[in-house]
Amino acid sequence: MRVIPQNYGIIDKPPQFISGSKYxxxxxxxxxxxxxxxxxxxxxxxxxxxxxxxxxxxxxxxxxxxxxxxxxxxxxxxxxxxxxxxxxxxxxxxxxxxxxxxxxxxxxxxxxxxxxxxxxxxxxxxxxxxxxxxxxxxxxxxxxxxxxxxxxxxxxxxxxxxxxxxxxxxxxxxxxSELKQTKGQYLTHHNIVDFIVKAIDVENLAIDLINGKEGRPRLPYIIDPSCGSGTYQIQCMKEITRSILSDMDKREKIQIADDIDDFLSVNFPKHKQNAWAKDYIYGIEIYPDLAMATKVNMVGHGDGSANILPNDGLIDFADYPNGKLLNVKKTSNVYPKYVNEQFDIVVSNPPFSITVDRETAKQFPKLYIQGEKIQKSLKKENKKIIDTENLFIERWYQLLRPKGRLGVVLPESVFDLSSNKEIRLFIFKYFWVKAVVSLPYLAFAPYTMTKTSLLFAQKKTEKEVEDWNDNWDWYNKEFIKIKNQLDKLKKKKETSSLHDNFVEILKKYLLSIFETEDESLTISQLKDKYEDDIKMVDADWWIFSKMSNKYNYSIFMSHAEEIGYKRGTKKIEDRPNELFSSVCIDDSNYVIINEKPEKILDYFKQSVVWE
Known part of the structure; x- marks a missing residue:
């Protein structure tokens, strides 16, 4: 007896998608x-x-x-x-x-x-x-x-x-929209990422390095030690690849030489134009789900995923996997902790004020200048939340080469709260501040209404930091001398012959606080009027006032009321954009630099010079 097969007369539908098909x-x-x-x-x-x-x-x-x-x-x-x-x-x-x-x-x-x-x-x-x-x-x-x-x-x-x-x-x-954003980490909108990457001028730095600015052709080493889903790495990769490819045929900026041609053919092959990223782009992310997102994003864009580490961005360099740039750990003549100094660019939006356990905090004193202060505050105040952004500022310094570029998001509190005075002094000591761009409260809404700003800075050389230290020490001695003189004069009996000397020393001590029209007041009147001010003056304020006059350089400052979007719980609303102009080509947005300044980025480009 013959049995009719179950699928007799039914033709199987062939696979629809076939690799390498010509159809x-x-x-x-x-x-x-x-x-x-x-x-x-x-x-x-x-x-x-x-x-x-x-x-x-x-x-x-x-x-x-x-x-x-x-x-x-x-x-x-x-x-x-x-x-x-x-x-x-x-x-x-x-x-x-x-x-x-x-x-x-x-x-x-x-x-x-x-x-x-x-x-x-x-x-x-x-x-x-x-x-x-x-x-x-x-x-x-x-x-x-x-x-x-x-x-x-x-x-x-x-x-x-x-x-x-x-x-x-x-x-x-x-x-x-769907990743639950917690623990102080909020993913950065592409408008802010695009602005930062354009502002630090990655494309021209890449061309300068290919042309042999430091010897053999290379590309900038880029890192984000709290990389989230990798938006900064992706944008840096796109920006560099786009600028190099657009110039490879014309050679308007890239010089012609055999070693440069060899470098370009290896790092920018036609079949894999982002091949260079596997050696030059790094990222660290403490949350494994975000680290995986970054890796997948990088793989999908032509790789660069090899150096994305699911790890803590604040740990000892020796604890990172062997064979990576992050493993490098060396001493510095001007900084008391270990440094890495392997990276040309740091771009980042670090987590703000997160919970840290005491075991983790125990490592901070050996790794960071501020580490001991943070550990003490955790013990003394019995608190668990710390301002991790301050530790990241130190970590960025440790990662960057001398003259390395920094483009980061920071809470506004870093720039104005008295409790953050030390980290501001750290920034001025170890960096040349290039620009501060203030963002509106809605920048990271609805996840947080924390007011933020963008900081752009360039790391000083050891010689430049030594120069800062020498001047700081000199002004410190000067402050102690003037303070001692004032303390002695305050104790002396008031006489007419003492008046002019007292006024002169008081003016030196109070600096801008002293009002010129008060020179005619008696010593008793001056003591009464400025009693609180005299008590408030501290060495750091006085010395920094002098240092800011000596290192009197321009810093680009701007405030954006509109940044191109307003993000709600359900959707993102398009808004005017004061950060930059853009044009849409083939469904991709390209940032435009206007020769006649219109937007903040245009003025930034005219004002800020990267060395």
Whole structure:
């Protein structure tokens, strides 16, 4: 007896997407417009985040699915079907459980008993997870139906060869809206990131270094020790690649020489134009979900993910993985703690005022000048929250080479509260302050209404710091001398012959506080009027007043009322932008520098000179 097969007469639907296919119907789409990505992102958000619970865990797994898609595109051989798609049995699509198992295996691998190792997978191939890490990595937490939904939504889009910034748009739409922002860390809007990267002039620094400014051609080493989802690294990478590629044919800025041509061919190959990033871009992020997001974002943009470390940005340099620039630890003639000094650029938005346990705080005194003060305050006041931004300011100094550039977000309290006087003196001692741009309260709303400013500075050389120290010591001796003279004169009996001498010393002691019209007052009257002022004068204030006159250089100052957006709990509203002008080309926004100043960035570029 013959049995008719179950699927007799039903022709299986072939795989739709095939690697290296010459037929349009089987190719991944490489020109997906922003409005399409916005729609897909919003759709995924509604399906995946129903109820809004466990946001960060779900976010981490969506990033894992992005990573798996990138892995599939990179490793599927020509003529083979991509695995990140829905297959069919006849006219019926495969079951959600089948999709889930295949995608999960691609994501974290399976244990291979024969070879005693995990099979190749996205986490191993792209992120460098070893067997121990893979063993501790859970399966994808989305249920099978949701995984199938994501695969169906993304299967036709190319993440690795798209004409537009697919990952950037997904991160902008999903990462910023669905990642629960806590512990003092708030992801920075791209307008602020774009402004900072343009302001520190990464593109021209890159060209100068390629031209041999310091000898052999190289590119700037860039780091963010609290990198979040990697927006600063991505923007620096884009800016440098764009400027180099645009000049490689014309050679208007890049000089012609064999060693430069060799350098360009190795670091900017046509098939992987961001290849240089794997050696030059670094990031540290204490929260693993954000570190993974940065890695995936970098991989999707042509790599640079190798130096993104899921670690604490404030620990001892010796505790970072071996073989990295971060491992370098050396002494300084002008700074009492260890320094690294391997990086040309620090760009960052550090976490503000976060909880630190006492065990972690015990390390601070050996690592930072302010460490002992912070540890004492934790013990004395029995508090757990510290101003971590002050420690990061020291860490930035430790990371930067002499003349290295700094472009960062800081709370306004750093610039005005008396409790932050020491960190302001630290900044003036160890940096040339180039600019301060104040942002409106809404910059990080609705997560926080903390008033923030952008600080731009250039690290001093050891000789420049030594010069500062010499002058500080001289003025310190002068202050002690004048104070002692005033104390002696105050005790003497008032006489007419003493008056002029008393006035002269008091004027030197009070500086700008003394009012010239008071010179005719008697000594008793002067003592009464300025009694409180005399008590308030301290050495640091007096010395810094003198130092600011001696080091009288211009600092660009500006305040932005409008920064191009207003972010609410549900959506981002477009607003006027006083930071810079931009133009949209092929769904990508490009910052414009106007020769006739119109925006803050235009004036910044005319006023600030980086050495």
């Amino acid at each position: 349009q119907a089987h190719m991944l789409r490489a020109s997906v417009r922003k409005y399409e990505l916005d729609r897909i992102a919003e759709d995924l958000t509604n399906v995946l985040w129903g109820g809004g619970q466990h946001q960060n865990e779900l976010f981490y797994n969506l990033i894992g699915l992005f990573l798996t898609k990138i892995y599939d595109e990179k490793t599927t051989r020509a003529g083979k079907a991509y695995r990140f798609q829905i297959f069919y049995n006849g006219d019926k699509s495969e079951l959600p459980e089948e999709v889930y198992h295949r995608i999960n295996k691609m994501y974290r691998g399976e244990w291979d008993e024969e070879n005693s190792t995990y099979s190749d997978c996205a986490l191993k191939y792209l992120i460098g997870f070893n067997d121990e890490k893979l063993k501790k990595t859970p399966d994808i937490v989305f249920n099978a139906n949701k995984v199938k939904y994501v695969v169906e939504a993304l299967q036709e889009i190319s993440f690795t060869s798209n004409k537009y910034d697919v990952l950037g748009d997904f991160f902008q739409k999903i990462v910023r």
